Amino acid sequence: MTETDRATALAAEPSEHTDPDPAEADLRRVGANPDHWYPVALSRRVRAERVLATTFAGERIALFRGKSGDVHALEDRCAHRQVPLSMGVVEGETLRCRYHAWAYRGDGRISQIPYLAKGDRRPPRGVRGYPVREAYGLVFVFPGDPQRAAATPLPHLPAFGSPRYRTMTYSRTVRCHYSFMHENLLDMNHQFLHRGVVGRLHPELLGYEADERSVEARYLFTHTGGRRNRSAGLLAAEGLGGGTADVMTIRTEYPYQTLDLVPENAERPAFRLWAAYVPADAEQRTCHAFGLLMIEKPGIPGLLQLAWPFIRRFTERVFAEDRMAVEAEQRAWDEQGEDRNHEVFPLILDVREVLRANGVPLRARAAACGSPSLCDGARLTDGIRGQE
Structure with a gap:
């Protein structure tokens, strides 16, 4: 072997000190694990004997509510000619394709092909049916292995429906990878972004804990100046700008996220937030954020109802600023x-590890795709954007 050949061979050998493969190390190339319950629609949007189109990570799903009131979830294509079943017609507990009138049961099996006689050969299978449940005013589907659905619990939200709390529901499309949303909520050091809404807040990290599936952080918030937002005070029982110190606990427990705020000298949270970020397109560069904000009722009857529109306006302003930031982060990723x-x-480095360890690799086509406009990400979100 010549010196040139030896040098070439050595260069081809892997080095212990080479940088990791960006495709493996990059969290934005990690997909959401489908073996969990994910909200895909507001219950009120799935009307009686109507069909609603939605998606999970590029999988098109048709939701329909049968005559019994039960919601069913099917792969959104007819097995015959691939026409979307979300264009179809609900008849009792079946969904009939609008094109050739093939009918499907709630589990996806074909119940009728109207122009075939009994005994005629039929396709052995229909379309995929998804396990589906309704809870907390949301429709959840289990897009992973259906054999695991029964043993996988829905999120436990004791404050929802409690007479002590009233719930505000959110449903918004955000053009970013779901991991940006987890990092944004967990990292409270970005309060400068919200200074025009909540004034100057100082977040102090009191500590955090992490394991294989979760990260939980505790912050102490104090107001240090600037204009105090009255809606923030109403939301947090005079916390977050009302002159008191608040303890905020934020937890990512894969794949969901929660936030509790307890004002100074209070026994219970003034509000509790539960959120899920559901990937919409195959590239998972757009997600649909579902949120349940459970607000404690004050001692004065009717006060929360009067404050409700002001609280919603305040939270929408904060969310709009966060969405602006995370979408800018996603655009930078797309460009680079x-x-x-x-x-x-360190807290964010740890939550990244949790998301990476519990996620799944994106499909090869999705990982190799450029910006969403070069694939079909923008088109796939059309169905869920109508839920906002």
């Missing part, structure tokens, strides 16, 4: 083709 963030906060 990789994650070039220089993250220094």
